[in-house]
Amino acid sequence: MRAAVLVGPGECAVAEVPVPVAGPGEVVVDVERVGVCGTDVEFFTGEMAYLHQGHAHFPMRLGHEWAGTVSAVGAGVDAGWVGRRVTGDTMLGDGTCRRCRRGHQHVCGQRQEVGIRGGRDGALAERLAVPATSLHALPDSVDAVLGALVEPGGNALRAARAAEARPGGRVLVLGPGTIGLLTAMFVRAAGAEVHVLGLALDVVRGLGFANAWTADTLPDVPFDAVVDASNAATLPARALDLVEPSGRVVYIGLAGSPSTIDTRILALKDVTAVGILSASPGLAATIRAYAAGDVDPRPLVAATVGLDQVGAVLAGERPADAGPGPKVHVDPRL
Known part of the structure; x- marks a missing residue:
């Protein structure tokens, strides 16, 4: 499959990479929309602290604001997830430490972060593998644009x-x-x-x-x-x-x-x-707010581009037809 790979500071390329396989407890998601975040830009410039603290290394695949449809499940996962539209938590705790046991997996000292920390590949690709426990189902009224805005x-x-x-x-x-x-x-x-x-x-x-x-x-x-x-x-x-x-x-x-x-x-x-570090405790309530129309963040999205334009966006280039909003989305299917 195609994925945007950050090879090093200032170096982003689209590459053919192996299609992810759902391991035990995991699902594979066909990615429909991904938001480019300021954190992604910090990785592109090489300024992100995780690079200097040993929590992240090049090459890496970015993308932690995403929405898509589950296409496969691994061992131990309810097959009912297949075909469901979802987004997911970025923060993946180890599930065993004191913080995780208290429901604070987003500050787990051994956590992975999708597309950010611990070698967990991000969503700037055609498909993404994540733990089923991180999933949040999206109702019909929350489309892919809104789904990729749930994390922020x-x-x-x-x-x-x-x-x-x-x-x-x-x-x-x-x-x-x-x-x-x-x-x-x-x-x-x-x-x-x-x-x-x-x-x-x-x-x-x-x-x-x-x-x-x-x-x-x-x-x-x-x-x-x-x-x-x-x-x-x-x-x-x-x-x-x-x-x-x-x-x-x-x-x-x-x-x-x-x-x-x-x-x-x-x-x-x-x-x-x-x-405030993470969206984790607020994801479900955000989906409800979007579904009810209490908040409509669609105008924040200035443009939607394909994987081939990710490097330019990370470098600070605005798409030619971009609107006034601050957010750029990526559709890996383009």
Whole structure:
């Protein structure tokens, strides 16, 4: 089958690779749609920390935001999965450690991450093998586009919940990338007043968010929660400055260099700070939200390309017919 293989920093090629076989407890999925993520770009540039920590090695196959149809099952897997439309959890714990036993497999110290960590091949290929336990079935109302947006949506939903977004509250989201915009959508769906700070404000306003600001135009109003969904090393501290006393700051963005906050401010303002790593605990609820129409992230997808264009997208090239959204999808069948 065809797959996009990241050979080394800046080197991505489409290659013929063996078709995956479903091992015990696994399924094979015919991939229909894959999202290209900022994490994938960090692998392409060679900056991703896992490369330097020994958790990932070249060559590797990326792709952890995906949707498809189960085409085969391995030993011990219910044959009823065949033909079902699915997405899957990126985080695959060992299933035996203390964290896994407590339901926190997404922070298992020995975890694999699909297309990211531990040699587990990703979905930028015609087919993908994953554990059946990682699967989430997709209802008919959640198509492949939405299915490939479940993983980033699960992260964003967790951020919105950590911000305790609700009617009468006011939440500021820093960074209008895919995660930031999805977080803003979930905050809006929860009934809170949403503000977004960033640079690509035409996209923000086009999604119906009137309260879109730059650093120079941000109004002096109280924010009950601030979500940092940016990659700027200075914004975690700025989030703490902007949040109301007894408010909440949520850190879901990752900077390329260390960022610092003044814990004296954290304590003296009696602020609750929450870090979000993974979509895992939010996947099922995200599928329900998409199915119900509470959140519609389709406008975030700017273009859909084939495997042959993956290298160019990772290098930062926008497809010629791309719309304004921040996300590029890949259809391996093209």
